[in-house]
Amino acid sequence: MSxxxxxxxxxxxxxxxxxxxxxxxxxxxxxLMVALLSSGSMLRQSEFGPEKRAGFCLMGACQDCWxxxxxxxxxxxxxxxxxxxxxxxxxQPGASWSNHA
Amino acid sequence: xxxPRIIIVGAGPAGTRAAEACxxxxxxxxxxxxxxxxxxxxxxxxxxNFTRPYAKLYGSEAGRAQAxxxxxxxxxxxxxxxxxxxxxxxxxxxVWTASQTYQDALxxxxxxxxxxxxxxxxxxxxxxxxxxxxxxxxxVGLKSQAVSIGHKVVFMGxxxxxxxxxxxxxxxxxxxxxxxxxxPYSARIKALPDLLAVPSVLWxxxxxxxxxxRAGVAVYNGIKPLExxxxxxxxxxxxxxxxxxxxxxxxxxxxxxxxHHLRPETQLADLARCAFTFDxxxxxxxxxxxxxxRSSVAGTYLAGDGAKILGARSAEASxxxxxLAALADLGLPVDKGEMASLRGDVGTxxxxxxxxxxxxxxxSEQASQLPDDALLCRCEGxxxxxxxxVMRETGAQEANRAKAFSRVGMGRCQGRYCGLAAAELIAAxxxxxxxxVGRLRGQAPVKPLTIAIGDDQ
Numbered sequence: 214m215s216x217x218x219x220x221x222x223x224x225x226x227x228x229x230x231x232x233x234x235x236x237x238x239x240x241x242x243x244x245l246m247v248a249l250l251s252s253g254s255m256l257r258q259s260e261f262g263p264e265k266r267a268g269f270c271l272m273g274a275c276q277d278c279w280x281x282x283x284x285x286x287x288x289x290x291x292x293x294x295x296x297x298x299x300x301x302x303x304x305q306p307g308a309s310w311s312n313h314a
Numbered sequence: 315x316x317x318p319r320i321i322i323v324g325a326g327p328a329g330t331r332a333a334e335a336c337x338x339x340x341x342x343x344x345x346x347x348x349x350x351x352x353x354x355x356x357x358x359x360x361x362x363n364f365t366r367p368y369a370k371l372y373g374s375e376a377g378r379a380q381a382x383x384x385x386x387x388x389x390x391x392x393x394x395x396x397x398x399x400x401x402x403x404x405x406x407x408x409v410w411t412a413s414q415t416y417q418d419a420l421x422x423x424x425x426x427x428x429x430x431x432x433x434x435x436x437x438x439x440x441x442x443x444x445x446x447x448x449x450x451x452x453x454v455g456l457k458s459q460a461v462s463i464g465h466k467v468v469f470m471g472x473x474x475x476x477x478x479x480x481x482x483x484x485x486x487x488x489x490x491x492x493x494x495x496x497x498p499y500s501a502r503i504k505a506l507p508d509l510l511a512v513p514s515v516l517w518x519x520x521x522x523x524x525x526x527x528r529a530g531v532a533v534y535n536g537i538k539p540l541e542x543x544x545x546x547x548x549x550x551x552x553x554x555x556x557x558x559x560x561x562x563x564x565x566x567x568x569x570x571x572x573x574h575h576l577r578p579e580t581q582l583a584d585l586a587r588c589a590f591t592f593d594x595x596x597x598x599x600x601x602x603x604x605x606x607x608r609s610s611v612a613g614t615y616l617a618g619d620g621a622k623i624l625g626a627r628s629a630e631a632s633x634x635x636x637x638l639a640a641l642a643d644l645g646l647p648v649d650k651g652e653m654a655s656l657r658g659d660v661g662t663x664x665x666x667x668x669x670x671x672x673x674x675x676x677x678s679e680q681a682s683q684l685p686d687d688a689l690l691c692r693c694e695g696x697x698x699x700x701x702x703x704v705m706r707e708t709g710a711q712e713a714n715r716a717k718a719f720s721r722v723g724m725g726r727c728q729g730r731y732c733g734l735a736a737a738e739l740i741a742a743x744x745x746x747x748x749x750x751v752g753r754l755r756g757q758a759p760v761k762p763l764t765i766a767i768g769d770d771q
Contacts, residue, residue, distance in 0.1 A: 220486045222460035242361040261695035264546035267444035271451035276726035
C-alpha cells in the first residue's frame with residue numbers, strides 16, 4: 214500500500230523509474246520521494262534501529278530520505294526529481310552496518 | 315568605483331525583497347539558494363507542469379505569494395541567481411557553496427543571510443516510525459507535490475502552522491482525523507493584546523479553527539502527547555495522548571504531522587561569528603541584530619525567519635530593510651524615511667510574534683517527561699535514557715559536551731530536530747536554567763556534502 218496519497222495534479226505524463234531493480238510508475242514532476250511513497254511505503258532501513266524510514270522534513274534539512282543511484286551517488290529523495298530511466302537503490306551500495314550485518 | 319559584491323543567501327520572502335532592493339540601487343547581487351525554485355518554504359513554488367492556481371495553493375496569502383514570485387521573475391537577468399546551491403560554510407571572508415557538481419568560494423563586501431526556518435520539534439515516543447513527518451514537511455508535500463503524507467492524518471503540536479496546514483489538507487481533500495494542540499485555549503485569550511497588533515492575521519487564524527470544526531475535524535486543546543503507536547516494519551498506526559481534562563485517548567492514523575511552530579536556521583550566522591543572545595520568550599538562542607538587521611559582525615546582515623521567527627510578511631520587510639542597511643553602509647544613497655517605515659512594520663510583526671509565542675507556548679516540560687526508552691535523536695536512535703545516563707556518568711551539563719558524549723545532535727540533521735528538546739531535558743535533569751545549557755555550535759558543513767564534488771564549475 215502506498216504511504217502518500219495524491220490529491221490532484223494527476224494529469225501528468227507517466228514516467229518509469231527503477232527502484233531496487235523493479236519498475237515503479239511515477240508522474241513527471243514527482244520528486245523521488247513522492248514517486249517511491251506513492252507506490253510503496255518505505256524509503257530505506259535505519260542504520261541505528263530496527264525501523265524502516267520514509268523521510269521526515271521534506272525540505273532538505275533532516276537527511277532522513279537518502280537513497281542512492283546504482284553507482285553509489287547519494288540523493289536526497291525529497292529534493293531530487295524523478296526521471297525516466299533512473300536506477301535507484303534503497304540501501305547504500307557496498308555499505309554494511311554492524312547491527313544489520 | 316568597482317561595484318560592491320553583495321551576496322544574499324536564500325530566495326524566500328526576505329531574500330527576494332533584499333535582491334530587489336539591491337537591483338533598484340543598481341547592484342547585481344549574487345543570490346544563492348538551496349531550492350530548485352525561488353519562494354522559500356512558505357511560498358514554495360510547484361513544478362512548472364502543475365496547474366493549481368495561487369488561491370488554491372496559498373489561500374489568504376495568495377496575493378502576497380504571487381507578487382513575490384513575480385518580483386523574483388522580474389529580477390532574472392539582473393541578479394546572479396544560483397539555485398540548488400548549498401552554502402555550507404562562511405569562513406575567511408568567503409561564502410563556501412556547493413551543488414551536486416561544483417563548489418566555489420565567494421568573497422563579499424556585504425552578506426545578507428536570509429536562511430529561513432525549519433520546524434521546531436518536541437520528540438514523542440515513537441516519532442521514528444515511518445509516517446511521522448514534520449508539520450512543515452506535510453505542507454511542502456501538499457504545496458509542491460499535491461500529496462498528503464498519509465491516508466488518515468493527525469496534526470499534533472502547536473502554533474499557527476498546525477491549524478493552517480490541517481485546513482489546507484482538508485480543503486485539498488485529505489482525510490484529517492484530528493488536530494491535537496498542546497497549548498491550552500486559555501493561553502490564546504491571554505495573548506490577545508499582542509495578537510491584536512495584526513488583526514488580519516489574527517482573524518485568519520480564527521477562521522482556520524472554524525473551518526476545521528465545520529469540516530468535522532476533532533480539535534483538542536491542552537493535550538499531552540504520550541506515544542506514536544506503530545512498528546518497525548509498517549510505521550505509524552495511531553497516536554495515544556492525554557486530553558486537557560486528563561483522559562487518555564487513542565486515535566488510529568497512518569501519519570502524524572508534528573511541530574511546535576518554527577526555529578530559525580542560524581548555523582551560517584554562527585559560522586560568520588555573529589554574537590547570539592538567549593530569547594526567554596521563545597527559549598531559543600538568536601543572533602543579535604540592530605533594528606535594521608546589522609549583526610554583530612561588520613558587513614553581515616540578518617533578515618527574515620532565519621534571524622527570528624516573525625513570519626513571512628515580516629520577512630519581506632526585514633529583507634528589504636537589511637539590504638537598504640547594507641547599501642547605506644557601502645556608501646550608496648538610500649531612502650532613510652523608507653527605512654524608518656520598514657522598522658515600524660517589523661516592530662508590529664514582532665509584537666504579533668510575541669503574542670503567538672504566548673498563545674502557543676513551547677511545551678518545554680515534555681522533554682524532561684520523555685520516558686527513558688523514547689528516542690530523543692531520531693537520526694542515530696539515541697534515547698532520552700541514553701542522554702540521562704551520559705549526564706550521570708560524565709556530569710555533562712553543557713549542550714556541546716553532552717553532544718560529544720551522547721551523540722545527540724551529531725547525526726544527519728545535526729541537531730536541527732533534537733537540539734532544543736535535548737537542551738530542555740538537560741536543564742530539567744540538572745535543575746539549571748536552559749540558557750545555562752547553552753546552544754549547539756554551528757559546524758561546517760552545515761549539511762552533508764557529497765564527497766565526489768569536483769573543483770569549481
